[in-house]
Amino acid sequence: MAHRAASGWPGVTAALAGRLAKLDLYHPRDLLLHLPLRYEDETRLTPIAAAQPGFAAQVEGEVAACEVSLRPRRQLVVRVRDASGTLVARWLHFYPAQQKLLASGRRVRLFGEVRAGFFGAEMVHPRVRAVSAEDGLPEALTPVYPTTAGVAQTTLRRLIDHALASQPLEDHLPDDLRRTLGLPAFADALRLLHHPPPDVPASVLEDRQHPAWRRIKFEELLAQQISLRRAYLARRAKTAPAMAGSGRLVRALVDALPFALTGAQRRAWAEISADLALPHPMQRLLMGDVGSGKTIVAALAMLQAVDAGWQAALMAPTEILAEQHWQKLAAWLAPLGLEVAWLSGSRAKRARAAELARLASGELRLVVGTHALIEDPVMLPRLGLAVVDEQHRFGVRQRLALREKGGAGAISPHLLMMSATPIPRTLAMSHYADLDVSVLDELPPGRSPVRTKLVSEARRDEVIARLRAACLAGRQAYWVCPLIEESETLQLQAAQKTYAALCEALPELRIGLLHGRLKAADKSATMAAFAAGELHLLVATTVIEVGVDVPNASLMVIEHAERFGLAQLHQLRGRVGRGSAESVCILLYAQPLSPAGRARLKVIYEHSDGFAIAREDLRIRGPGEFVGARQSGLPLLRYADLEADADLLEAARQVADTLLRDHPSAAAALMARWLGGREGLLRA
Incomplete structure (x- = not known):
């Protein structure tokens, strides 16, 4: 990311400039918006006898004694007295200059939290400065800024004060607009936040609801x-292909489907179809809860592109999900005489080369793949529509690279992004405000609700017994292994260990193992065996988080559920309940639970609606984590709260x-x- 150099700052050395860069400060004008975290009240003095334990206070007095004590450990102990009493100040880490500053007879001002010590009221490591009896008190609260190692508060205050005095503080809001909104002027708001008068309560500033804060956040x-x-x-x-098409292929697919589209699917499809017929690029997010039927809507969009003489590509983040999409599309579209190409990094070179040639010639109109789609040899000269599933899993440059695969010069393909992580309204209004959004807010009929149970790790044997009974009764089940984010190797070992333990505990069941390190052909074979009912139980890592659709699977056990994020837990739970049988998701957790782990499990237990879960997830994690700011390329909000x-x-x-x-x-x-x-x- 290119930033302005820090040269030319008054009083800023190259070393200090490097440390300021860690705070995203590259120029004096950046300092204006580096706002305080909190404030300290140095505008008043508290008599020593009136200083309350547990509260910060500023006292002033004469040093009565200053000595280095060696017991119980080496420390500098200073007694300061005023007319009302005496206070002990202690420094566990100190320098000769501090001893000199705190020589007996010196007048000093101390600021810090008062606590009850062995010898009465004391402060540990207070801020200290020498004063004379004539020295006045500050007229504003003292700001405390976010900082980093090597940048003292005094340095930040000096630089910010200089910036306030030297940098222009223009108000870019027209006066009539500002008055209508009831907001103060920008310069007034900024000066008040950096130097609030003592009559403004620090608490009002720190909860960020003061009018000055509202101006900055607005x-x-x-x-x-x-x-x-x-x-x-x-x-x-920009110009995009206007792909109205005849509607022949779309009608043929809808008529051939063994199910009727839901109202939400019909509504979303109408919005997408209208966008595709326009001569500028669609940029639409299709958002729907787990199992709401996004794939069929994407298939209709791809058919409209083909019908209009263009190519369509669908990119998914994992091989398992991409292959599932390919199998579904191939099954739906083969009766219409359409072939769907399948590209992944694991395909044999010869088969891959043949498909690449047919795509480059325009003979093949439909392709599904993983990130292999955006690798160099792939050419899609008539690309009219790019579909990105689980779009938050891809970086912004990857999405751009897929659009650039079209060889039609100034023509930009339409882009349809899909997400099974519902986005709360305020987040859609801010971080996704540049997108058109379609929502699938109803599930297809025939889906059974999933009951969620929280079970302690101590009852593992009972869970295994329940799993045995369900599988012997003809149902299928998943066992999801613990998430170990620091190490894929450890996660693999945990999966293999769990698989071996379950094989030993359940010898009468046929059990499969699925993890990220398996070869693509082995993954496909295991998934196919599970989908065909040849396996009772699938032991898996989070590779099954998205895209796995086996209606007969009605039981899921998630081990160490407290380690997973809310979106992941909801996605995993969505792998069951895809048929008509009653489905159960058992969340096995280990004690002791962290407060965050407890909060997540409570939310997933109480809610089945993905939008409600997303709202709670946003509240717990904040927008930066939720949208994956690094992936989106979007600058995060620093001060506003959605x-x-x-x-x-x-x-x-x-x-x-x-x-x-x-x-x-x-x-x-x-x-x-x-x-x-x-x-x-x-x-x-």
Whole structure:
């Protein structure tokens, strides 16, 4: 990421510039928006006798004694007295300069938390400075900034104060707009947050609901909305193939399906079909809970492209998921006389080369694959539609690379992204505001709800007995092995150990093992055997998280469920309940549970609706983790909170359009202030 160099900062050495860069500070203007975490009140003095244990206070007095004590450990012990009493200050780590500063008879000011010590009130490692009787008190609360090793608070305060005095603080919001929104001027808000007067309670500032904070948060949301809106408008200005088609292939598939489309599927399909007929690139997110039937909607979109004379490609993040998509599409489309190419890194070179040649010639119109689709030899000269499943698993550059596979010059393919992780409304309004969104909010009929049970690891034998009974009664089951994120090798060992233990405990069952290190052919064979009912039980790592569809599987055990994220648990649970039989998901957990682990298990136990789970997940993890900020390429919000500031987000959406239309230079200045060089690859 290119940033402005830190040269030319007053009082900033190259070494300090390097440390400031760790805080994302590259220029004096960046310091303006480096806002305090909290405040300390150094505007008043507390008599020593009135200082309350457990609270921070500032006291002033004369050093009565200063000595180095060696017991119970080496420390500097200082007694400071004022007219009301005496306080002990202790430093476990100290320097000769501190001893000199704290010589007997010196007048000093101490700031720190008071606590009850062996000799009465004391402070440990307080902030200290020498003063004279004439020295006044600060007129504002003292800001405490986010920092990093080697950058002292005093350094940050000095640099920020200089920036406030030397950098322009223009207000890019038109006055009438600002007054309508009831927000203070930008310069006033910024100065108040860096130097709040003592009559503003620190608590009001720290909960970030003060009008000054609301102005800053509104401006941050506004810059984000402008950025996303510009990305959206830039794409609308590009040319894409207008793929209306005759509708013949789409009608043929719908008529041949053994099931009827749900209302939600018909609605989403109508939105996508209308987009594909337009001459600018579709950028649509198809969002639906686990099992809501996204694949058939994607198949209809691909058929509309083929019907209009173009190619369509579907990319999935794992070989298992890509192969499942390929098998489904091939089964649906073969009766229509359409062949679907299948590309993955594991395919034999000769078969792969033949398909690549047919794709490059335009003879093959449909292709499904993993990231192998975006490798160099693949050419899709008539690519009109790119479909990306589980889009959050792909980096922004990978999605861009798939679109660039089209050889049609200035023509941009349409893009349909699919996600089984529902996105809460506030997140869709902010991080996904540049996308059109279609939602599948109903499940196909015939799906049975999944009952979720929380079971302690201590009752493992009971779980195995239940699993035996279910399999002998003709059902199938999954056993998901513990997640060990630090090491794929350890995860593999855990899976093999679990498989061996279950084979020993359940000799009467046919058991398969599935993990990421298996060769592609072995994975396919194991999955095919499980789908055909030849295996009772599939022991697997999280490779089965998405795409595995076996209606007869009605029991799942997730071992060490407390290690998994909410989205993963919900995805895994969605592998059962795909038929009409009553389905159960057993979450085995180990004690003691961490607070976060307990919170996640409580949510997954209480909710089956993916949207409700997503809202809780957003609350627990925050938006950066939820959207996978590194993957999306999207700058994260630093100060605004999507739930607490939903009203500001609504206002920012409306104002963004107004500024882009009526005040484009103000819109550009806002983006420069907040995003700098980081607008980057928004939603490629």
